[in-house]
Amino acid sequence: LALYFHSGEREEKCIIEDIPTDTLVVGNYKVQSWDIHKHGFLESAPGLGMFVTVTSPNGEVVLSKLYGPQGTFSFTSHLSGEHIICFQSNSTRFAVIAGSKLRIHLDIRVGEHFLDESAIQAKDKVNEVNVRLEHLIEQIHHVTREQDYEREREEKFRKTSEETNSNILWWAIVQTLILISVGIWQIKSLRDFFISKKLV
Amino acid sequence: MLLRGYGTAGPWGWLTLLLVACAAWASEITFELPDNAKQCFYEEIVQGTKCTLEFQVITGGHYDVDCRLEGPDGSVLYKEMKKQYDSFTFTASRNGTYKFCFSNEFSTFTHKTVYFDFQVGEDPPLLPSENRATALTQMESACISIHEALKSVIDYQTHFRLREAQGRSRAEDLNTRVAYWSIGEAIILLVVSIGQVFLLKSLFSDKRTTTTRVAS
Numbered sequence: 001l002a003l004y005f006h007s008g009e010r011e012e013k014c015i016i017e018d019i020p021t022d023t024l025v026v027g028n029y030k031v032q033s034w035d036i037h038k039h040g041f042l043e044s045a046p047g048l049g050m051f052v053t054v055t056s057p058n059g060e061v062v063l064s065k066l067y068g069p070q071g072t073f074s075f076t077s078h079l080s081g082e083h084i085i086c087f088q089s090n091s092t093r094f095a096v097i098a099g100s101k102l103r104i105h106l107d108i109r110v111g112e113h114f115l116d117e118s119a120i121q122a123k124d125k126v127n128e129v130n131v132r133l134e135h136l137i138e139q140i141h142h143v144t145r146e147q148d149y150e151r152e153r154e155e156k157f158r159k160t161s162e163e164t165n166s167n168i169l170w171w172a173i174v175q176t177l178i179l180i181s182v183g184i185w186q187i188k189s190l191r192d193f194f195i196s197k198k199l200v
Numbered sequence: 201m202l203l204r205g206y207g208t209a210g211p212w213g214w215l216t217l218l219l220v221a222c223a224a225w226a227s228e229i230t231f232e233l234p235d236n237a238k239q240c241f242y243e244e245i246v247q248g249t250k251c252t253l254e255f256q257v258i259t260g261g262h263y264d265v266d267c268r269l270e271g272p273d274g275s276v277l278y279k280e281m282k283k284q285y286d287s288f289t290f291t292a293s294r295n296g297t298y299k300f301c302f303s304n305e306f307s308t309f310t311h312k313t314v315y316f317d318f319q320v321g322e323d324p325p326l327l328p329s330e331n332r333a334t335a336l337t338q339m340e341s342a343c344i345s346i347h348e349a350l351k352s353v354i355d356y357q358t359h360f361r362l363r364e365a366q367g368r369s370r371a372e373d374l375n376t377r378v379a380y381w382s383i384g385e386a387i388i389l390l391v392v393s394i395g396q397v398f399l400l401k402s403l404f405s406d407k408r409t410t411t412t413r414v415a416s
Contacts, residue, residue: 003227003318005241016230016313018365107227132343139350146357150364157368164375171382178386182393189397197404 004105012088013104019077020149023111023142026074027052029067030105031089041103049090050104057081066090080149111142224321228358230258233265233304233312240301245292245320252319253278253300254287256362259369261310266303272296282306315362323351 007013017025031050032041052073054063062083063075077083089102233239245251257263262282269278269288272295278288292298304312336344 002225002320003229003241003243005239014232016232018230018361106229108229129337129339129343132340132347136343136346136350139354143350143353143357146361150357150361153364153368157364157371160368160371160375164371164378167375167378167382171378171386175382175386175389178389182390186393186397190400193401193404199404 002105003107004103007087007089007102007104009089009091009100009102012086014084014086015106015108017083017085017108017110019080019083019110020145021077021080023077023145024074025077025083025085025111026072026109027085028072028107029087030070031087032069032103032105033091034101034103036100051086051088051090053086053088055084055086057083080152111145224324226317226319226323228315228317230313230315233302233314235307235309235311236305238301238303238305239314240299241316241318242297242299243318243320245296245298247292247295249292249321250289251292251298251321252287252289253316254319255283255302255314255316256285256366258313258315258362258365260312261307263312263366263370265312265314266306267300268303269298269300271298317358 005013019025029050029052031048033048034040035042048069049066050069050071051066052063052071053061054073054075056062056077057079058081062077063073065073067073075083085108087104087106091102227243229241231239253267253269255265255267257265263284264282266281267278267283267286268276268280269290271277271293277290277298278300280286300316300318302314302316304310
């Protein structure tokens, strides 16, 4: 767990994962709390936990659990799109002491199929290549799913561009028509007005 | 995020994996950076490790962000303002915690979505060559080359996905702007034209007596 960042005590930090459907996402985290007396991060803080919330692209919550200071969570996406993974500590310290913060270590793996190390040790040479091939096939499936998702998104992109194009054309025509008709109305109205006022 | 770490075979496999896995790590995170905010990430790196930091802004405003990479002694290794995309490779000159920050402090109201990929060390080899008794069989070398090719496919796919997301975000922005500005213009046009006529009429009706005297 190498990469870490800082967060406020009650602050919610979210990361976005844009993934295709049927993809397994596994996350590992570790949270440490700042001790003002020691001016350092404690190795473990009893009672400190993290709420992990995963929201799917259509807004429904896929995962919402309270884990301890260190934990692993995973979920499989049923929809393709932006899944939002949020972390918030369960710290109940309302009086936020100046300088209190949390250090969150994070490691998230998307779509990786993990090799069972002990199975490799037990099997012989032939099966080792077998296992490698299975892993490669899993990777290729992941690439294929990503490509399908990419195709969906490109279609949406193309629709948006075409909609913009027709919007521009349509609104330009409407504005020209408004301009012409309002211009005609203006002249007619003024002429009638001046005639009625006996100025013309 | 993708972690590229693979298992090894044989009794020494575990040891090799442990030694190599400690040296190689890749973290990629996509996060939202609110306006006037700065987000920093830290990583402990061993001296001599070759690291690469790559980032790209996916949505928001002018699609740019400030990035800054500092070494353990506070020395600035990389600093760029308002960059849309960049890739920076460096070799860690000392042990310690390296820090990189993304800042959106120059922006007043646009949130930015930033993606970064921080690769530490080289990826471990698929099949370790240190403890081999014989040369690699054809199957094994085929596996290795397929693995390398797949790694670069996944890498290119990620880049493509990001570019497409950025393009789509711009297109959607454009679409919304066109719709709102067109409606706004049409309304302004109507209001101003009708307003002009009534204003003119009101100018004449107030000074009625003065105008008739001038006319006759």
